Amino acid sequence: MGVVLGTFPMHTKQVDYRRRDKIDDELEMTMVCHRPEGLEQLEAQTNFTKRELQILYRGFKNECPSGVVNEETFKHIYAQFFPHGDASTYAHYLFNAFDTTNNGSIKFEEFVMGLSTLLRGTMREKLEWTFHLYDINNDGYINREEMTEIVRAIYDMMGKYTYPALKGDVPKQHVDAFFQKMDKNKAGVVTLEEFIVACQEDEMMMRSMQLFENVM
Amino acid sequence: MAAGVATWMPFARAAAVGWLPLAQKTMPKPPVDKKSRSDEILFVNVSGLRFQTWKNTLDRYPDTLLGSSEKEFFYNEETQEYFFDRDPEMFRHILNFFRTGKLHYPRHECIQAFEEELAFYGIIPEIIGDCCMEEYRDRKKENQERLAEDTEAENAGDAPLPPDATLRERLWRAFENPHTSTMALVFYYVTGFFIAVSVIANVVETVPCRPIKGSIKDLPCGEKFSVAFSCLDTACVLIFSFEYLMRLYAAPSRCDFARSVMSVIDVVAILPFYIGLVMPENEEVSGAFVTLRVFRVFRIFKFSRHSQGLRILGCTLQACASELGFLLFSLTMAVIIFATVMFYAEKGTKGTTFSSIPASFWYTIVTMTTLGLLITAIHYQLLIQLLMSLYFHLQYLFMWGHVGLSDLLSCCVPQDGDGDSTPLCVKNRSAFEHQHHHLLHCLEKTTNHEFTDEVTYSEVCVTDSVGFRTSRSTSLSSQQGATTTCCSRRAKRRAFRLANSTVSVSRGSVQELDTLHVTKTPAGTQYPQSRSSLNARTENLKLNCDDYTAAIISIPTPPANTPDESLPNSPAIPGILRNSRSSTFNTQETVKISSL
Numbered sequence: 001m002g003v004v005l006g007t008f009p010m011h012t013k014q015v016d017y018r019r020r021d022k023i024d025d026e027l028e029m030t031m032v033c034h035r036p037e038g039l040e041q042l043e044a045q046t047n048f049t050k051r052e053l054q055i056l057y058r059g060f061k062n063e064c065p066s067g068v069v070n071e072e073t074f075k076h077i078y079a080q081f082f083p084h085g086d087a088s089t090y091a092h093y094l095f096n097a098f099d100t101t102n103n104g105s106i107k108f109e110e111f112v113m114g115l116s117t118l119l120r121g122t123m124r125e126k127l128e129w130t131f132h133l134y135d136i137n138n139d140g141y142i143n144r145e146e147m148t149e150i151v152r153a154i155y156d157m158m159g160k161y162t163y164p165a166l167k168g169d170v171p172k173q174h175v176d177a178f179f180q181k182m183d184k185n186k187a188g189v190v191t192l193e194e195f196i197v198a199c200q201e202d203e204m205m206m207r208s209m210q211l212f213e214n215v216m
Numbered sequence: 217m218a219a220g221v222a223t224w225m226p227f228a229r230a231a232a233v234g235w236l237p238l239a240q241k242t243m244p245k246p247p248v249d250k251k252s253r254s255d256e257i258l259f260v261n262v263s264g265l266r267f268q269t270w271k272n273t274l275d276r277y278p279d280t281l282l283g284s285s286e287k288e289f290f291y292n293e294e295t296q297e298y299f300f301d302r303d304p305e306m307f308r309h310i311l312n313f314f315r316t317g318k319l320h321y322p323r324h325e326c327i328q329a330f331e332e333e334l335a336f337y338g339i340i341p342e343i344i345g346d347c348c349m350e351e352y353r354d355r356k357k358e359n360q361e362r363l364a365e366d367t368e369a370e371n372a373g374d375a376p377l378p379p380d381a382t383l384r385e386r387l388w389r390a391f392e393n394p395h396t397s398t399m400a401l402v403f404y405y406v407t408g409f410f411i412a413v414s415v416i417a418n419v420v421e422t423v424p425c426r427p428i429k430g431s432i433k434d435l436p437c438g439e440k441f442s443v444a445f446s447c448l449d450t451a452c453v454l455i456f457s458f459e460y461l462m463r464l465y466a467a468p469s470r471c472d473f474a475r476s477v478m479s480v481i482d483v484v485a486i487l488p489f490y491i492g493l494v495m496p497e498n499e500e501v502s503g504a505f506v507t508l509r510v511f512r513v514f515r516i517f518k519f520s521r522h523s524q525g526l527r528i529l530g531c532t533l534q535a536c537a538s539e540l541g542f543l544l545f546s547l548t549m550a551v552i553i554f555a556t557v558m559f560y561a562e563k564g565t566k567g568t569t570f571s572s573i574p575a576s577f578w579y580t581i582v583t584m585t586t587l588g589l590l591i592t593a594i595h596y597q598l599l600i601q602l603l604m605s606l607y608f609h610l611q612y613l614f615m616w617g618h619v620g621l622s623d624l625l626s627c628c629v630p631q632d633g634d635g636d637s638t639p640l641c642v643k644n645r646s647a648f649e650h651q652h653h654h655l656l657h658c659l660e661k662t663t664n665h666e667f668t669d670e671v672t673y674s675e676v677c678v679t680d681s682v683g684f685r686t687s688r689s690t691s692l693s694s695q696q697g698a699t700t701t702c703c704s705r706r707a708k709r710r711a712f713r714l715a716n717s718t719v720s721v722s723r724g725s726v727q728e729l730d731t732l733h734v735t736k737t738p739a740g741t742q743y744p745q746s747r748s749s750l751n752a753r754t755e756n757l758k759l760n761c762d763d764y765t766a767a768i769i770s771i772p773t774p775p776a777n778t779p780d781e782s783l784p785n786s787p788a789i790p791g792i793l794r795n796s797r798s799s800t801f802n803t804q805e806t807v808k809i810s811s812l
Contacts, residue, residue: 055255055272059223080221081228081655084667094231111227118230126233133234154235155663161673162665174663178238199237208236208243212229 034067036108046112047120053112060108068105071095085159093153097133119212126209127196141189142182147175222276222648229655235662244657247650259297260311265304266297273314278648280338282314306333313339321348327355387466404522407459411518414452418512421445453489456482456515477530478521485515528609532601539597547584547593554580 036042036057043050064073071092078091098106098114117129132138136146151171158166182190182198190198199205229246236243258274260267260282277283292299300307306325310333313319321330321344334341344352381389390400421438438445460482467473488511520526533540555576562570570576585591660666 051255056226058270063223077221077224078228078231081224081652082659094234097234115227115230118233119226127237130234130237134237151238154238154659155665157659158663158665158667161668161670162663163668163672164665165673166665170665174238174240177240182237195237202237204242205236205239208239209233211243211246212233212236 034107036067042109042112045109046116048112048116056112056115057108060111068107069111070105074106082157082159084161085157087157089153089156090150093133093136093150096136097129123200123206123209124196127199128192131192131195141191142195143189144175144179147178147190148172151175151178222272225648225651225655229651232655232658235658239658239662240664241661243661244654246654247647259295260307261292261295261297261299262302262304262307263300265307267307267311269311269314276314276317277339280314282310282337284338286338302336303329303333306330310334310337310339313343318345319343319348320345321352321355323348323351327352327359384466384468387462388468391463391466403459407455408519408522410452410455411515411522413448414456414512415516417445417448417452418515449489452515453486456486456518460486478518481514481517481520484511485518488512524609525606528605529598529602532598532605535605536597536601540594543593543597547589551577551580551584554584 039050039053042048042053046053048056060069061067063069063077069077074095075088075091078094079087081087095106096102098110100110100113101107114129117125121129131142134142134146134150136149148171151174155166155171155174160166179190181202182195184194184198256271257268258271260269274282274287281287287298290298290300306322306329309320309322309330319334319339319341321327331341341352390397390403394400394404422436424434425437425440426434460479463479463482464470464473473479488509492509517526520530552573555573558576558579559570559573562568562576570579656667
């Protein structure tokens with residue numbers, strides 16, 4: 001069955017449906033409907049099988065019939081997993097990490113590539129992805145402010161009612177610990193290589209990473 | 217959106233990779249997914265109409281028949297499909313609910329049939345989407361009233377009385393349903409005639425007649441023919457009294473009868489006469505007595521028994537009482553304002569009729585009435601309502617040929633709780649729940665903090681300040697947060713606190729710190745709320761009854777030597793069993809006449 005479906009060519013194109021309305025000439029309503037590349041291409045580019053891609057796409061299409069996810073929807077979806085706290089900040093950074101083309105919306109290909117890296121990628125790929133997540137301004141370095149932002153965003157997801165109670169300087173301590181571990185040359189910023197090396201040395205983290213293998 | 221959140225679970229878990237470099241502890245092991253990952257298509261045969269759907273689609277709502285293992289009871293090995301001997305048309309809507317997460321109510325279907333189907337498939341009607349909820353509620357209300365009327369009509373029906381009916385019962389039948397016997401009909405018309413006569417006499421009394429011979433002044437007829445009129449009045453009152461007494465005798469429940477509206481009207485109609493008999497011919501009280509005669513005009517309301525329209529009008533007034541009340545209130549406000557204005561405007565003028573504000577009231581009222589504000593406002597409300605109620609009642613009349621006289625009087629909408637939806641117990645915890653729990657657990661490990669709820673949080677704040685160290689088992693770690701569910705507006709109605717599990721802190725005892733282990737079984741009650749916010753909105757309602765009772769049983773009562781502050785856990789525990797749905801299906805405020 002997968003073969004049969006797989007032979008349907010799905011072209012990449014932006015299909016514009018313009019409504020020629022004489023009255024509303026100014027507002028040209030364009031319904032953008034994005035269709036992803038072919039199944040084989042995606043299979044080649046990612047580490048998923050055709051079947052898995054089909055399942056993923058079905059879910060994706062069900063939620064976002066237009067074929068793209070915008071940031072609002074993304075935040076909304078992610079927030080549903082964390083009802084206790086405020087997941088919007090972290091979702092924002094996640095969105096940017098997935099949106100590799102930086103056009104404000106995530107297409108299915110971007111989505112699936114991100115997933116492939118995170119779930120099926122090599123250790124290095126995962127670490128690189130995480131580094132790009134932390135590197136908010138994409139300058140190749142993680143500085144303190146960026147890290148504080150990320151950490152704060154993560155703590156926001158916990159919400160107000162935690163045990164022990166969240167004190168104000170806990171994120172800061174966390175960031176300090178992080179920099180202590182990662183920033184070997186005390187430059188004040190963490191580069192990609194430093195990050196990868198430090199993570200690979202961290203056995204605990206490696207073990208945790210293993211646990212996330214193949215979470216599908 | 218809620219339906220497909222399960223789809224995004226892999227994504228959410230993947231995104232958790234981003235926390236890992238920050239985590240100071242190891243992550244917990246992910247749950248093992250026993251089921252095979254590949255999706256399969258299921259065949260569902262509903263009375264011959266074959267549906268196909270992905271297994272995942274049905275698994276989205278594990279508390280329904282189709283989502284749980286209950287459907288295995290309907291599995292047909294030979295044909296490799298699930299067979300349901302139910303309505304295939306309705307099944308379409310059920311299946312659409314699974315697909316889209318929204319339940320729609322088909323307008324052309326009977327509401328009871330729809331509800332039965334929902335009950336069979338284990339879906340609670342409250343999750344009907346907003347687009348169809350209004351319609352559903354209206355139909356339901358209408359249906360309930362129709363049923364209530366039916367049962368009343370049956371009870372007070374025209375079925376022939378059993379032969380051994382007592383005189384009382386026969387009399388009561390005769391009074392309530394006059395067309396059952398000729399005598400009753402005769403009596404009915406006679407009383408009607410005399411009511412008319414009495415009212416006309418009251419009116420004619422005051423008309424000026426030609427003066428008696430020898431006098432010039434015009435006399436009102438009442439004084440000219442005073443004997444005749446008083447005889448007429450006495451006769452009417454006698455007949456009314458007789459009728460009232462007969463009714464009182466025949467009434468099955470005398471107290472209820474005495475309290476009913478019609479009987480009050482009857483009493484008010486005849487009372488002035490008797491009071492007049494009793495009272496002496498005293499100058500002082502005769503003034504008051506004259507006022508009492510005004511009450512004779514209330515005899516006209518006795519026509520209510522004879523006229524259905526009047527009763528409908530009465531019902532309408534009763535039903536839109538709140539609106540009328542508000543109308544009156546606003547008019548009163550306007551009257552007071554304008555009267556004050558008029559008074560102060562005319563204050564300086566000599567000889568003005570607006571000598572005081574109350575004096576100006578009359579002027580204002582008359583003016584407003586003349587302007588027709590009052591009339592149009594009332595008419596708008598009443599007319600619409602009246603027409604609609606008349607329409608429905610006449611429709612009913614024509615359909616069934618009669619209407620029980622008593623049921624029209626009891627026109628208050630029966631308010632009953634919506635006891636039709638029963639909370640389903642969660643039988644099995646879905647893989648989704650496991651995964652979600654794991655995800656939240658990972659977050660806890662990353663931040664090195666645990667989720668709690670408001671109650672424990674405040675407790676712990678106190679505890680911290682007092683300096684006790686409390687240890688809690690990690691199994692209790694991921695607790696229920698605040699009652700925020702991000703899913704629907706309706707969550708407000710159904711949110712209920714699950715504070716039980718968090719109460720594991722016992723204070724006061726210095727020697728030992730026991731941590732109460734709530735035996736949380738894998739039949740997960742830990743995140744019903746999060747699950748509910750992610751899956752159907754209904755799951756708030758479903759309690760894992762067994763688990764909760766187990767949880768309660770296993771919580772020993774906290775030590776008695778706690779400090780003065782009362783433990784907030786005690787009220788929380790009963791809170792679990794309290795299926796506090798504050799949903800009010802039938803709200804009292806505005807009773808829509810359309811469903812009369």
